[in-house]
Amino acid sequence: MxxxxxxxxxxxxxxxxxxxxxxxxxxxxxxxxxxxxxxxxxxxxxxxxxxxxxxxxxxxxxxxxxxxxxxxxxxxxxxxxxxxxxxxxxxxxxxxxxxxxxxxxxxxxxxxxxxxxxxxxxxxxxxxxxxxxxxxxxxxxxxEILSKPTLSISSKRFPREALDSLQLTCDTKATHANISWLLNGSRVETSPRIQLSDRNRTLAIQQVLREDAGNYQCQVFNLAFNKISNVLYVPVVYPPFPDSLGSGAIAGIVIGSLAVGLALVGALAYFFLRINRKGKETASASVSYAPSSHGNVVL
Incomplete structure (x- = not known):
């Protein structure tokens, strides 16, 4: 009625x-x-x-x-x-x-x-x-009365393009509110690569791309309230990766470092051995002169 x-x-x-x-x-x-x-x-x-x-x-x-x-x-x-x-x-x-x-x-x-x-x-x-x-x-x-949500990141802070994933969480006390995500002020749309879970509280992006970089926010709203989090800027690092190497490269560096270290140890040991031998030869070849009580010279 x-x-x-x-x-x-x-x-x-x-x-x-x-x-x-x-x-x-x-x-x-x-x-x-x-x-x-x-x-x-x-x-x-x-x-x-x-x-x-x-x-x-x-x-x-x-x-x-x-x-x-x-x-x-x-x-x-x-x-x-x-x-x-x-x-x-x-x-x-x-x-x-x-x-x-x-x-x-x-x-x-x-x-x-x-x-x-x-x-x-x-x-x-x-x-x-x-x-x-x-x-x-x-x-x-x-x-319910809503308060301002906060954002947290549980993945790498600087994800690498096409290698790392990104996972963000919208922290809110709301239990019956709607949650949406914003990237640079525009709504984030889901796809096979971009997924939402836990009643839209978690945003997961697989194998990030350059266009995934930017300012992220989450929005919590109902029929009476609309609250938006502060901005969380997430960069995407793209090739070459000077600070990140694959496992094969890292293993090669470790083995190479060990070989160089062993070579240096061997060189130092040889150097000290040569010095020691030269010292002994010099000592055995030296001549001492001491006058006798009879005025003779002893060789």
Missing amino acids: GLGRGFGGGGGGAEPSGAAQLLAASLLSLCFLLPGAHNGTPEPPMVLVEGDSLALRSHPLPENATRCTWYRGTGFMGLIFSLSLPASILPSLYGPGYTGHERMDWDCSIRFRKVEVRHSGTYTREVEGPGLEETLTLDLQVV
């Missing part, structure tokens, strides 16, 4: 964007239109921010109404409560859909106190009586 909307109360402390500034009030009131006033066009869902309160007020009930029931969803598991009319007990029956945040008034109005994301859904009010069967519905969506 169509709904007439009236809003009142102050802001809830957060700063939702766009049209949500009108919806995120601390106390909202709705009044159902009479049956037959709906023109057949589906009503958009009503959007609330978690922590808001809401009252759904109905027109006066028909005099022949004997029971009023509220559901979230369909079937018995969605039953919030049911009220026998004229009411003597308020309510007369609680159902599995009751969360403790709902309250029914004597006129079959329903109030929600500090709604949560789990309270999103289609709400139905059924009024029954002799010759009376009236059903009114409302789609309600509760969104």
